Amino acid sequence: MKKKILGKTNLEVSIIGFGGIPIQNLSMREAKGLIREVLDAGINFLDTAQGYGDSEVKIGEGIKGRRGDCILATKSPCRNAQQARSHVEKALRRLGTDYIDLYQIHHVSKPYDLEQVLAPRGPIDELVKIKKEGKIRHIGITGHNPDLLQRAIEQSPELETIQFPFNIVEDGEPKRLLLNSAKKLNVGIIIMKPLAGGVIPEPQLSLRWVLQQGVDTVIPGMILSSEVRENATIGDEPLPLSSEELFRLKDAVKDLEENFCRRCMYCMPCPEGVPIYFIQELGDKVKVEAVKKMCQDMYARLDKTVEDCTECGECEKKCPYELPIREMLKEKHKLLTGIEVN
Ligand code: SF4
Ligand code: SF4
The missing domain is CATH 1.20.58 (Methane Monooxygenase Hydroxylase; Chain G, domain 1)
Structure with missing residues (x-):
């Protein structure tokens, strides 16, 4: 499995990571077995969140005895200092560990969210304190709005990683500007939804396309052993797409592109509160x-x-x-x- 340095965290992460949303659908026994397979395949970056049901608990069980083999990332929508502290404590308990490698502020997708996140004595300041206590090792931010993430990393040097959806369908100038800005600031780049939530019909080509765009790690969700094996094989040898493969991928997504929500959130807020x-x-x-x-x-x-x-x-x-x-x-x-x- 190829590895990359995740920006200024200096963590060495597998270029294929493990997205922890779908593991909620497995039994505890199945989830533990899957996590073992993931680690055995050389995938060392595991991403989860407080909001993903019992994903943190299942990952915590799966890594028992193998904490040193993995880089654990989790996140919560903390918007003030008190939430930041209580959410980290909860994640430590649920994951059954005494440190989290990367703690991300989750789902910062509206201007008001960003104001709260960047506020003096807000969640970032508290996470910096928690980092000094050794309970978390690095701080990141996630969201769907590329403009806001770009403002976040330009305004706060404490943010060491960004995580956002990116694939051939969910591309565009704002995301390219964000990628450039992250590279300039040495901020680690984690890509979620590389298969647009599972709807891109050529998953392997899609993953290879994303890896070609200069990102650090890509975190597809996996629940089957076959998915772990296929994704790990791509991570072992991430060949760039040939022109024929690129044509095939573009052809496969052309129907999606016509009426596909890129989850940029520019349409929000809805006056009726419809998400x-x-x-x-x-x-x-x-x-x-x-x-x-x-x-x-x-x-x-x-x-x-x-x-x-x-x-x-x-x-x-x-x-x-x-x-x-x-x-x-x-x-x-x-x-x-x-x-x-x-
Ligand atoms: S509906 Fe349009 S504006 Fe709203 S999130 Fe989707 S693509 Fe963005
Ligand atoms: S009420 Fe309906 S039409 Fe109006 S902004 Fe909300 S989702 Fe859109």
Whole structure:
């Protein structure tokens, strides 16, 4: 497995990492077995989050006796100092470890989130204190809005990594600017959703394409042994795409590109509080059988759904891809519930 230095953290991470969302769907016994296979395949970077159900607990069980073989990253939506401290303590307990290699501030996707994160005596200042205590070793930030992440790393030298969705469909100038800025500042680059939430039909080509873009590590979700083996093989020898393979990948995603939400969040906020980008994502992922039930359950738990949309059209004025959001949301509601919205 090829490794890279993750920016100024100096951590040496496998270029294929482990995305910890889907492991929620496995039993504890299956999850432990999978984590062992992941580590045996040379994948040493494991990413999870407080918000991924029992993913932290399962990863903690899976790495028992092998803490030295892995680099553990977790995250939470901490927006003040008190939350930062209590969330880190909770993660340490759930992961069954006495240190976390990388603690990331999760889902900073609105200007107000960023204000809170950068505020004096806010979460970053507290995480710096916790780092001095040895409970976490590095600090990062994650989000879907490339402009905000760029502002974050330009304003806070304490942020050592960024994590955001990136693939051939979810590309564009703001992400390229973010990549350039991160490289200039020696900030580690972690890529989530390299398969656009599982909807890109050529997963291996997609992973290789992302690895070609100068990122440090890519963290696809995995629940099958075959996925671990296939992804690890790519990490062993990440060949650049030939022109014929690039053509194949572009051809495979051309239908997606027409009406595909890139989760940039420029359409937010919705005056009714509808989490537009999240519903778009669940509605794409629900087509993948392995995570169908999880997506339906997550949608059922939302405070606001497509049923709360008043069709004001504000979101469509702000979407840079000119997506017919209102129609898309109705389709996704039907996919997620089996019921038409009136
Ligand atoms: S059209 Fe619906 S989803 Fe879009 S901003 Fe208006 S209420 Fe929100
Ligand atoms: S609907 Fe448009 S603006 Fe909103 S997150 Fe998706 S791509 Fe971005």
